[in-house]
Amino acid sequence: MIRHKSSFFISLSIHALLFFSIYFAWSTVSKIKKADLEHKICVELCRVEQQEKSIESQPKIEPQPKQKPEPKPEPKLQPKPQPKKEQTPPKPIQEVVKEIIPEIAEIPQSKPDTTIVKAEKTVSVSEEIIESKEVSAHVAQKPQKEDLKQEQDNTKDEYIKLNTQKISALIRDNLYYPMAARKRNITGRVSIKFTLGVDAKVYNIKIVDSSSDILSRAAIKTIEELSGKFPKPKQEITLSLPIDYSLN
Numbered sequence: 530m531i532r533h534k535s536s537f538f539i540s541l542s543i544h545a546l547l548f549f550s551i552y553f554a555w556s557t558v559s560k561i562k563k564a565d566l567e568h569k570i571c572v573e574l575c576r577v578e579q580q581e582k583s584i585e586s587q588p589k590i591e592p593q594p595k596q597k598p599e600p601k602p603e604p605k606l607q608p609k610p611q612p613k614k615e616q617t618p619p620k621p622i623q624e625v626v627k628e629i630i631p632e633i634a635e636i637p638q639s640k641p642d643t644t645i646v647k648a649e650k651t652v653s654v655s656e657e658i659i660e661s662k663e664v665s666a667h668v669a670q671k672p673q674k675e676d677l678k679q680e681q682d683n684t685k686d687e688y689i690k691l692n693t694q695k696i697s698a699l700i701r702d703n704l705y706y707p708m709a710a711r712k713r714n715i716t717g718r719v720s721i722k723f724t725l726g727v728d729a730k731v732y733n734i735k736i737v738d739s740s741s742d743i744l745s746r747a748a749i750k751t752i753e754e755l756s757g758k759f760p761k762p763k764q765e766i767t768l769s770l771p772i773d774y775s776l777n
Contacts, residue, residue, distance in 0.1 A: 684763055717774055725767075725768055729761045
């Protein structure tokens with residue numbers, strides 16, 4: 530047992546020595562490598578700094594501005610000499626008077642001008658023609674207006690004949706009767722007038738006759754709510770309808 534213990538300690542000490550020697554060698558090698566790297570880095574940095582200093586120390590060459598060519602002087606045009614006008618000496622007054630007197634004697638006497646009378650006659654005739662044309666156009670327009678009015682009346686009568694029941698049913702089903710008027714026993718008839726468009730929309734609502742203001746407002750509201758619900762006419766027409774308000 531004593532021999533085995535001594536051999537064990539000897540081997541343990543040998544291994545320990547080997548481990549420490551290996552660790553010491555590795556640490557020294559790594560320190561040397563680090564020192565070499567730091568030295569190389571320092572050398573590179575010194576080179577970079579020297580290059581930067583040399584670049585900064587060099588003078589900058591500024592580009593010289595290009596010289597603009599001087600404009601050539603334009604040749605001046607000399608004005609051409611104008612020929613001098615010969616001044617004629619003025620005639621004496623006596624000669625001028627002698628020349629004017631025979632010219633005055635040669636002027637013929639003026640005759641009465643008949644062209645003005647003729648122009649006045651032509652103007653009056655043209656005015657009469659224009660007036661006659663205006664009268665004929667006015668007369669021609671009258672039957673056209675009467676025909677249009679008659680056509681509108683015919684379409685209105687035809688629309689009322691065909692749609693009287695529908696309109697009365699619409700007003701009866703959608704009649705607006707205010708509660709305040711009912712409580713105060715307000716009754717009566719409202720005659721209302723409005724324009725019905727081709728799209729069944731209502732325009733220009735007016736009260737023709739009414740027995741109460743509250744019923745007038747109610748009738749207007751009733752017709753406004755029925756806008757677009759009326760039967761569509763062939764053309765725009767104006768309708769006058771009575772609306773009765775009664776509590777029965």
